[in-house]
Amino acid sequence: MQGHSTYRPTGGVAKWLEDRLPIVGLVHSSAVAYPVPRNLNYLWTFGGILTFMLVAQILTGVVLVMHYVPDATKAFESVEKIMRDVNYGWLLRYLHANGASMFFIAVYIHMFRGMYYGSYKAPREVLWILGVIIFLLMMATAFMGYVLPWGQMSFWGATVITNLFSAIPIVGPSIVTWLWGGFSVDDATLKHFFSLHYLLPFVIAGVVGLHIWALHHVGQNNPDGVEIKDIRKDTVPFTPYATLKDGVGLVFFLIFFAYFVFYIPNYLGHADNYIKANPLVTPAHIVPEWYFLPFYAILRAIPSKLGGVIAMFGAIAVLFVLPWLDRSKVRSAKYRPLFKQFFWVFVAVAVLLGWLGSKPPEGVYVTLSRLATAYYFIHFLVILPLLGTFEKTKPLPASIADSVLGSSYGGAHAAAAAAPETRG
Amino acid sequence: MTATDDAHDPGRRDFLFLATGAWAAAGAGFLAWPFISQMNPDAASLALGSTEVDLGQISEGQVISIKWRGKPVFIWNRTKAQIEEAKKVDLGQLPDKSARNENLPSDAQATDVNRAASGKENWLVVVGVCTHLGCIPLSNSGDFGGWLCPCHGSHYDSAGRIRRGPAPENLHVPPYAFEGDSKIKIG
Numbered sequence A: 001m002q003g004h005s006t007y008r009p010t011g012g013v014a015k016w017l018e019d020r021l022p023i024v025g026l027v028h029s030s031a032v033a034y035p036v037p038r039n040l041n042y043l044w045t046f047g048g049i050l051t052f053m054l055v056a057q058i059l060t061g062v063v064l065v066m067h068y069v070p071d072a073t074k075a076f077e078s079v080e081k082i083m084r085d086v087n088y089g090w091l092l093r094y095l096h097a098n099g100a101s102m103f104f105i106a107v108y109i110h111m112f113r114g115m116y117y118g119s120y121k122a123p124r125e126v127l128w129i130l131g132v133i134i135f136l137l138m139m140a141t142a143f144m145g146y147v148l149p150w151g152q153m154s155f156w157g158a159t160v161i162t163n164l165f166s167a168i169p170i171v172g173p174s175i176v177t178w179l180w181g182g183f184s185v186d187d188a189t190l191k192h193f194f195s196l197h198y199l200l201p202f203v204i205a206g207v208v209g210l211h212i213w214a215l216h217h218v219g220q221n222n223p224d225g226v227e228i229k230d231i232r233k234d235t236v237p238f239t240p241y242a243t244l245k246d247g248v249g250l251v252f253f254l255i256f257f258a259y260f261v262f263y264i265p266n267y268l269g270h271a272d273n274y275i276k277a278n279p280l281v282t283p284a285h286i287v288p289e290w291y292f293l294p295f296y297a298i299l300r301a302i303p304s305k306l307g308g309v310i311a312m313f314g315a316i317a318v319l320f321v322l323p324w325l326d327r328s329k330v331r332s333a334k335y336r337p338l339f340k341q342f343f344w345v346f347v348a349v350a351v352l353l354g355w356l357g358s359k360p361p362e363g364v365y366v367t368l369s370r371l372a373t374a375y376y377f378i379h380f381l382v383i384l385p386l387l388g389t390f391e392k393t394k395p396l397p398a399s400i401a402d403s404v405l406g407s408s409y410g411g412a413h414a415a416a417a418a419a420p421e422t423r424g
Numbered sequence B: 001m002t003a004t005d006d007a008h009d010p011g012r013r014d015f016l017f018l019a020t021g022a023w024a025a026a027g028a029g030f031l032a033w034p035f036i037s038q039m040n041p042d043a044a045s046l047a048l049g050s051t052e053v054d055l056g057q058i059s060e061g062q063v064i065s066i067k068w069r070g071k072p073v074f075i076w077n078r079t080k081a082q083i084e085e086a087k088k089v090d091l092g093q094l095p096d097k098s099a100r101n102e103n104l105p106s107d108a109q110a111t112d113v114n115r116a117a118s119g120k121e122n123w124l125v126v127v128g129v130c131t132h133l134g135c136i137p138l139s140n141s142g143d144f145g146g147w148l149c150p151c152h153g154s155h156y157d158s159a160g161r162i163r164r165g166p167a168p169e170n171l172h173v174p175p176y177a178f179e180g181d182s183k184i185k186i187g
Helices: A012-020 A023-031 A042-065 A075-084 A089-116 A125-147 A152-167 A172-180 A187-218 A238-263 A290-301 A305-320 A337-357 A364-390 A400-405 B003-008 B010-037 B080-088
Strands: A035-037 A235-237 B051-054 B063-068 B071-077 B123-127 B138-141 B145-148 B155-157 B162-164 B176-178 B183-186
Touching: A012 A023, A023 A238, A035 A238, A042 A089, A042 A187, A042 A238, A075 A089, A089 A125, A089 A238, A089 A290, A089 A337, A125 A152, A125 A187, A125 A290, A125 A305, A152 A172, A152 A187, A152 A305, A172 A187, A235 A238, A290 A305, A290 A337, A290 A364, A305 A364, A337 A364, B051 B063, B063 B138, B123 B183
Parallel strands: none
Antiparallel strands: A035 A235, B051 B183, B063 B071, B071 B123, B138 B145, B145 B155, B155 B162, B176 B183
């Protein structure tokens, strides 16, 4: 997109470098002059927060590897050594373990924000799909990372999740043996996961690069979901406006993060993971990390092994086609009275599924899981396509400037009465 | 043959490009295989020996769990009542009608005779791994007098057959043989 200003190298060295590698110009156009819709709210700071979390996880991870031993007989002890003996090891490990949870809190807010404001609609379909790919990579990375401490939950979580692949007809059992590198989850499995857990964050960083590239090519969506018409009136330069707003959002997020790290560092973990892995005893109640619980509930809701696995992966796969399931021309829920209600019902159902995933698979929990799973898919496959046809949407503001400052500023007239709210 | 001739005969040039590309792809495939295959079980894992168990210590009704190839194997000295209960079950009631017994042909049916040790019907030897997602079921629990998997609620009967829940198959019977009256060799 056309920016607010153009980088002009002044000194001789700057000119010399710009002629050979225009990297300063690239940074200027994407992080300084880049036009940001002037009506963005704090939900738009989560992209920056997520970038920060990715870097933070890589940094804490790299230093933890200096002390961790990926060996089934030593892994658990090496984590305890990090906690007790390594200088600030407790801090680094708690930052990394809670950082994973914070990463998922931020990504879920980021995704729900995208759903609420219709950020996946044309021309942002590829941007959204890249985001879903990042989400999948994050899940794989987090799952493999949770196995590394080699506690009871690590071991049995690894067993249950790798066994999901055995549901695939014909080749399933061979895939599981290949993932394990043996006939059960064991030392070879731990080494596979350690290697991939180190690799995948860098793959994520690469896809994040594409995600940001796509974002900067099509421009950001905004709470009103109308496209930028006039850069001067509708947008502000990224620096200082978005940089500082992202900074404020990040500070509050880090306070939340620090509260967990320093006051309740094990709140999101599971006590069983402080028991060393025992291949002969399954804990009475296996639960995955909280961020997988909704998908785990969907897995258990279907009374068939293959069916459960298909439903669980389908729950993520459906996100890939979301841009084509939601057929409404209007992006933002602000102007979609019915969609807004269904959105909040969907959020409630997703949270309910998460709660059900933490409950034992019996009695009323099974029935509720089935109903919630059915609703999850109905939301995407029935409600969204129908809303696109039948919903009567509210009139959109003529421009972003109009919606923020009132119609006189933007100079639009016909749509003036249309904007029911003048302040975002 | 000059360059000008090639330009007049694009079909020949295209064929050479495609053939070269195909060879390169095949070569890449061969090179990729070692990178994939190295993750499969290595020679040491494949060479895992068998395990011998003395059954003399197992009293009637008791289930013991021993480790074989990194997995638990349940050995159950079943009581008369438990055997009768398993025998009474009609094959039509079973979700999985295959015996899943590696000592028998793969089309053997899941009768109690085909599940228990041949000629010693009180002994039931099964791999203690739930056929759903690999948890270890709890012995002497569940609604069918056998095992209950705590992870996702699969119930197995007193012949280790799946009766209710998400597991698709009966508990597997590993290859084993009696060596004398009170000793078995698994594997």
